[in-house]
Amino acid sequence: MTPPAGQNPLDQLKAIHTPADVSAWPLAWGWWALIAVVLIILISAVIIWRKHHRFTSARREALTLLASTDTQVSTAPANINGILKRVSRHYDEKAMASSRSGEQWQHYLTTALPEKERASFTAGFSPVNSNMYRPQGVTPEQAEAMKSAALLWVRKARIYTFSLRSSVKESARNV
Numbered sequence: 263m264t265p266p267a268g269q270n271p272l273d274q275l276k277a278i279h280t281p282a283d284v285s286a287w288p289l290a291w292g293w294w295a296l297i298a299v300v301l302i303i304l305i306s307a308v309i310i311w312r313k314h315h316r317f318t319s320a321r322r323e324a325l326t327l328l329a330s331t332d333t334q335v336s337t338a339p340a341n342i343n344g345i346l347k348r349v350s351r352h353y354d355e356k357a358m359a360s361s362r363s364g365e366q367w368q369h370y371l372t373t374a375l376p377e378k379e380r381a382s383f384t385a386g387f388s389p390v391n392s393n394m395y396r397p398q399g400v401t402p403e404q405a406e407a408m409k410s411a412a413l414l415w416v417r418k419a420r421i422y423t424f425s426l427r428s429s430v431k432e433s434a435r436n437v
Contacts, residue, residue, distance in 0.1 A: 320352045324416045333405035339390050342412045346371065353421040374419040386411030
């Protein structure tokens with residue numbers, strides 16, 4: 263077909279139209295799978311962090327209580343001992359730690375520590391533990407040594423079981 267003599271064939275051409283841009287939506291199934299995996303990992307991490315934070319709340323609260331304990335008062339050893347009993351009962355209910363006293367109590371606390379920390383703990387805790395309820399009491403230096411030993415125990419004790427109790431104060435009601 264030949265065009266009529268008066269017409270230019272280029273006049274019949276239309277403007278070039280570019281195709282529409284490729285859209286990112288809807289995503290391919292691989293991207294959805296990746297998003298799902300990332301969300302599962304993030305949610306799991308948050309859940310694990312919250313459980314760990316709740317689990318260690320008693321330990322943090324005990325450290326705060328021990329730090330605020332005044333070793334100059336005569337009741338300091340009993341207060342420190344009570345804090346240790348609450349923490350041990352919070353984390354290890356089956357051990358019946360609150361019913362132990364004297365050498366049994368010290369042995370329980372010592373065995374919960376790593377081997378390298380045991381001598382340091384025993385040096386600070388043993389003199390006070392044996393003289394706690396005697397009429398002459400303990401000296402402020404001995405009470406300070408017990409406080410240091412208790413802080414060491416709360417920081418370093420190996421605690422393996424999870425407990426859903428929210429704080430040391432809650433378990434203190436049962437002591």
